[in-house]
Amino acid sequence: MILAAxxxxxxxxxxxxxxxxxxxxxxxxxxxxxxxxxxxxxVALILAAWLALRYRSRRGLVWLSIFSVVYFGFWRKGCxxxxxSIQNLALGLADSSYAVPVIAIVFGLVxxxxxxxFGRVFCSSVCPHGALQDLVLLxxxxxxxxxxxxxRLIPYTYLGLAIIFAATGxxxxxxxxDPFVPLFRFSGxxxxxxxxxxxxxxxIFIGRPYCRFLCPYxxxxxxxxxVAKWRIRITPADCTQCRLCEKSCPFNAIxxxxxxxxxxxxAADKRRLAWLLAAAPVIIALVGWLGGxxxxxxxxxxxxxxxxxxxxxxxxxxxxxxxxxTAAFRASGTPAEELFAAARQLQHRxxxxxxxxxxxxxxxxxxxxITLATRRPRHDYKADRIRCVACARCYRSCxxxxxxxxxxxxx
Amino acid sequence: xxxxxxxxxxxxxxxxxxxxxxxxxVLGFNEVHGKISTLVNSRQVVRLHDELRRQPKDxxxxxxxxxxxxxxxxxxxxRLSLSHNAxxxxxxxxxxxxxxxxxxxxxxxxxxxPLAWGARKPEQERRNxxxxxxxxxxxxxxxxxxxxxxxxxxxxxxxxxxxxxxxEEYQQAWPAFRGPxxxxxAADANVTLPWxxxxxxxxxxxxxxxxxxxxxxxxxxxxxATEDRVFRLDADTGKLLWSAVVPGPKPPAPKATDDTGLAxxxxxxxxxxVYALFPDGMVGAFDFTGKPVWSRNIGPLDNSYGYAASPxxxxxxxxIQIDRGDAEEGQSKLLALDTRTGRDFxxxxxxxxxxxxxxxxxARNGQPELLTCANPFVIAYNPVDGAELWRVKCLSDDxxxxxxxxxxxxxxxxxxxxxFGVQPGTTNVLWRMxxxxxxAPSPVSDEQRCYFIDPNGLLTCLNAAxxxxxxxxxxxxxxxxxxxxxxxxxxxxxxxGVAQLxxxxxxxxxxxxxxxxxxCNASPVPRGRRLYVRGKHNxxxxxxxxx
Numbered sequence: 001m002i003l004a005a006x007x008x009x010x011x012x013x014x015x016x017x018x019x020x021x022x023x024x025x026x027x028x029x030x031x032x033x034x035x036x037x038x039x040x041x042x043v044a045l046i047l048a049a050w051l052a053l054r055y056r057s058r059r060g061l062v063w064l065s066i067f068s069v070v071y072f073g074f075w076r077k078g079c080x081x082x083x084x085s086i087q088n089l090a091l092g093l094a095d096s097s098y099a100v101p102v103i104a105i106v107f108g109l110v111x112x113x114x115x116x117x118f119g120r121v122f123c124s125s126v127c128p129h130g131a132l133q134d135l136v137l138l139x140x141x142x143x144x145x146x147x148x149x150x151x152r153l154i155p156y157t158y159l160g161l162a163i164i165f166a167a168t169g170x171x172x173x174x175x176x177x178d179p180f181v182p183l184f185r186f187s188g189x190x191x192x193x194x195x196x197x198x199x200x201x202x203x204i205f206i207g208r209p210y211c212r213f214l215c216p217y218x219x220x221x222x223x224x225x226x227v228a229k230w231r232i233r234i235t236p237a238d239c240t241q242c243r244l245c246e247k248s249c250p251f252n253a254i255x256x257x258x259x260x261x262x263x264x265x266x267a268a269d270k271r272r273l274a275w276l277l278a279a280a281p282v283i284i285a286l287v288g289w290l291g292g293x294x295x296x297x298x299x300x301x302x303x304x305x306x307x308x309x310x311x312x313x314x315x316x317x318x319x320x321x322x323x324x325x326t327a328a329f330r331a332s333g334t335p336a337e338e339l340f341a342a343a344r345q346l347q348h349r350x351x352x353x354x355x356x357x358x359x360x361x362x363x364x365x366x367x368x369x370i371t372l373a374t375r376r377p378r379h380d381y382k383a384d385r386i387r388c389v390a391c392a393r394c395y396r397s398c399x400x401x402x403x404x405x406x407x408x409x410x411x
Numbered sequence: 412x413x414x415x416x417x418x419x420x421x422x423x424x425x426x427x428x429x430x431x432x433x434x435x436x437v438l439g440f441n442e443v444h445g446k447i448s449t450l451v452n453s454r455q456v457v458r459l460h461d462e463l464r465r466q467p468k469d470x471x472x473x474x475x476x477x478x479x480x481x482x483x484x485x486x487x488x489x490r491l492s493l494s495h496n497a498x499x500x501x502x503x504x505x506x507x508x509x510x511x512x513x514x515x516x517x518x519x520x521x522x523x524x525p526l527a528w529g530a531r532k533p534e535q536e537r538r539n540x541x542x543x544x545x546x547x548x549x550x551x552x553x554x555x556x557x558x559x560x561x562x563x564x565x566x567x568x569x570x571x572x573x574x575x576x577x578x579e580e581y582q583q584a585w586p587a588f589r590g591p592x593x594x595x596x597a598a599d600a601n602v603t604l605p606w607x608x609x610x611x612x613x614x615x616x617x618x619x620x621x622x623x624x625x626x627x628x629x630x631x632x633x634x635x636a637t638e639d640r641v642f643r644l645d646a647d648t649g650k651l652l653w654s655a656v657v658p659g660p661k662p663p664a665p666k667a668t669d670d671t672g673l674a675x676x677x678x679x680x681x682x683x684x685v686y687a688l689f690p691d692g693m694v695g696a697f698d699f700t701g702k703p704v705w706s707r708n709i710g711p712l713d714n715s716y717g718y719a720a721s722p723x724x725x726x727x728x729x730x731i732q733i734d735r736g737d738a739e740e741g742q743s744k745l746l747a748l749d750t751r752t753g754r755d756f757x758x759x760x761x762x763x764x765x766x767x768x769x770x771x772x773x774a775r776n777g778q779p780e781l782l783t784c785a786n787p788f789v790i791a792y793n794p795v796d797g798a799e800l801w802r803v804k805c806l807s808d809d810x811x812x813x814x815x816x817x818x819x820x821x822x823x824x825x826x827x828x829x830x831f832g833v834q835p836g837t838t839n840v841l842w843r844m845x846x847x848x849x850x851a852p853s854p855v856s857d858e859q860r861c862y863f864i865d866p867n868g869l870l871t872c873l874n875a876a877x878x879x880x881x882x883x884x885x886x887x888x889x890x891x892x893x894x895x896x897x898x899x900x901x902x903x904x905x906x907x908g909v910a911q912l913x914x915x916x917x918x919x920x921x922x923x924x925x926x927x928x929x930x931c932n933a934s935p936v937p938r939g940r941r942l943y944v945r946g947k948h949n950x951x952x953x954x955x956x957x958x
Contacts, residue, residue, distance in 0.1 A: 372540050
């Protein structure tokens with residue numbers, strides 16, 4: 001109701017007879033549905049973990065994906081979702097006056113806790129965003145590894161920005177720019193609908209483009225999944241290194257064994273690693289500084305800062321007309337200096353938050369560069385702990401799995 | 412050999428794929444077209460709203476906004492409806508496309524052949540990935556730098572906190588046209604005769620404005636067709652300490668009669684800065700060293716006879732009454748400027764005709780009120796935000812005398828018509844006096860009685876609470892200067908430059924006279940044992956011999 005009122009201001013003149021609808025309390029049914037959501041989430045997560053890790057059923061995950069898209073997506077309109085709930089949590093941590101809804105806490109934390117034990121089974125078939133993209137994947141095109149790595153920087157950046165804006169009251173950008181919720185609701189700006197359709201069309205060829213190259217919650221799930229005890233194992237027996245699974249993953253999440261040939265220039269590799277280790281603090285400091293410098297620009301998203309800047313422009317004569325917002329502010333009698341003081345305080349908060357986000361992004365850049373300069377011992381094909389979304393596509397490509405199931409193994 | 416179902420699935424995939432592309436195009440066009448003007452972001456609506464705030468009674472404008480509102484509302488909801496239906500159709504088409512494409516692909520799928528893939532080159536992939544990583548990081552940095560460059564910068568730091576002058580300092584000074592209380596009364600002054608001229612200083616530029624006093628400084632304004640100036644003189648010696656021009660391009664001098672001139676508004680000071688308003692629209696603020704702090708043009712202020720209203724001051728607000736034209740023309744307004752920067756605090760329209768009265772700050776029930784007079788209303792405003800507090804309709808003609816508040820009665824004058832006692836906070840006129848009505852000089856009060864003088868020199872004393880005449884006296888001279896009270900002495904300064912001193916009270920009693928020897932039109936300013944009088948050519952400081 002409140003959002004609708006903001007989107008469509010009431011007619012200007014009372015003589016039109018327009019009656020403003022009053023605010024309504026949420027119906028009891030809405031609260032019951034929230035509890036049902038929590039139950040469904042928990043059951044779906046357990047089912048997904050069982051299907052992916054124990055029963056090893058791709059078909060089961062597909063049916064669970066369809067259920068999640070229908071239930072969490074089209075029926076519950078994509079809200080609340082775990083991806084957006086991290087903003088509620090960030091705001092709750094930054095602003096003690098904001099009471100985080102219980103459902104946001106559950107949707108934000110439970111998939112993370114599950115990922116700590118079972119990997120990203122939430123992504124596999126419970127998240128409606130991921131499930132929808134997974135279902136449309138028809139003809140996967142392998143994104144080159146050299147491109148895959150750097151593009152995965154973007155979700156870390158998006159996560160940093162989303163937390164800045166949420167924690168400082170600037171808005172929930174993940175929700176504002178969610179490409180799939182407008183599709184679930186059959187409503188929203190055409191730009192966002194088209195963005196969602198664009199992601200789906202791209203998703204026909206590129207596996208889960210939103211999950212891999214944008215989703216900020218996927219970053220957290222990946223970090224949690226990195227320490228998971230139970231996770232996807234491609235082969236139920238010993239790996240024969242037949243390479244059949246190599247291209248079964250449309251998400252570039254299967255790591256091949258290391259090169260068997262001797263390393264040609266170990267000294268150069270060591271030098272590179274040393275340089276990168278030495279450069280890491282510089283990179284972190286530099287990106288941290290840059291993040292702080294963007295603080296005043298980011299702060300403009302906050303309505304108070306926006307209003308203060310507009311008032312300043314009007315006062316300085318650079319704009320010669322008032323908006324409804326500035327006129328209402330002036331009519332309130334609040335001294336502009338009070339507004340400026342509040343806006344300045346917000347700008348300082350954004351600068352600090354921008355600096356922290358910059359440090360975070362710098363740290364990710366440095367660690368990724370260092371990771372790319374090191375070799376980890378690996379003897380067979382394994383699902384990458386962070387990137388694997390537990391979709392179970394790789395199972396049926398493994399001859400050992402086919403043998404286990406009693407199915408014919410191709411020549 | 413393809414089966415019929417395979418061919419059908421392929422054809423369906425093609426058809427639905429084309430359908431999706433077509434619909435996406437329609438949605439895209441709808442979005443781009445919708446961006447041009449929508450209900451919520453129409454710049455035209457914002458501008459019209461702003462215009463309406465300036466002209467709230469413009470019915471044509473209201474009608475225009477109504478039509479535009481309706482049109483944009485219809486367009487917005489039409490587009491939303493279109494978007495809603497198109498999204499459903501789009502998703503339906505996409506589902507059909509996926510099903511048929513999935514069928515086609517499944518039928519054509521072949522077993523993987525690792526031998527055909529070639530050997531992987533992880534080392535090369537990693538090296539390329541490192542460089543690509545650096546490239547993407549540089550891209551993020553580039554976007555961040557662009558954001559930094561696009562930043563409007565931080566909001567201005569707060570202005571240094573100023574310690575305002577204390578009430579005591581205000582009471583000891585004469586900071587504005589009608590003194591610290593706005594009543595023209597200095598209760599603690601003693602200017603009984605005989606007087607001696609302590610100093611006499613030629614005024615560099617003409618003006619009808621009165622001096623204002625703060626500590627040992629006297630501030631005065633003067634103007635010519637080419638410059639607006641503020642002067643500071645030493646109150647003890649009369650020495651001209653500085654003379655400053657209001658900075659900025661000077662607007663053309665407005666038309667004004669000789670009786671009004673080009674510097675009729677009296678300056679005002681808060682003890683930190685002095686503020687001067689000129690009829691050409693220039694307002695300037697100077698610190699006590701004569702350094703300009705800010706200046707701006709708020710014009711035009713032209714009206715018949717010329718502009719004469721002096722500004723008032725309340726805390727950090729410089730209050731300027733601009734009454735012009737007929738009431739119906741909607742040109743009259745009240746303006747509050749920030750004394751620190753000169754920027755607008757607020758502006759309110761006034762439903763009145765042109766006037767020459769000055770606004771006066773009074774306290775009622777412990778709250779400040781800004782009293783204004785102009786045909787046909789006495790209106791009180793909240794000086795903080797400009798909100799109208801009350802109004803009484805009683806005035807007429809070309810109002811020039813400023814109001815005065817005595818006890819719980821506001822005395823307002825409709826020139827050549829009547830003197831009114833109105834009850835503040837209501838719409839009540841308590842009493843009316845039709846005789847001895849002034850045309851230009853403001854009334855003055857000794858807290859019980861009110862004194863005013865008409866164009867023929869008839870001085871009237873009446874009971875402020877009842878409006879009953881206490882006494883009258885023919886003085887036989889013409890006065891522009893408003894009467895002033897110093898202690899128990901009523902000072903009347905005629906245009907010929909003759910000061911008559913009378914005892915305030917229940918009967919007329921002349922205490923004596925003093926001749927300045929030149930034309931005097933500005934109101935005299937008493938302070939301690941001194942009286943500051945602006946003549947046509949000189950500023951006088953006379954001192955009482957009384958101890």
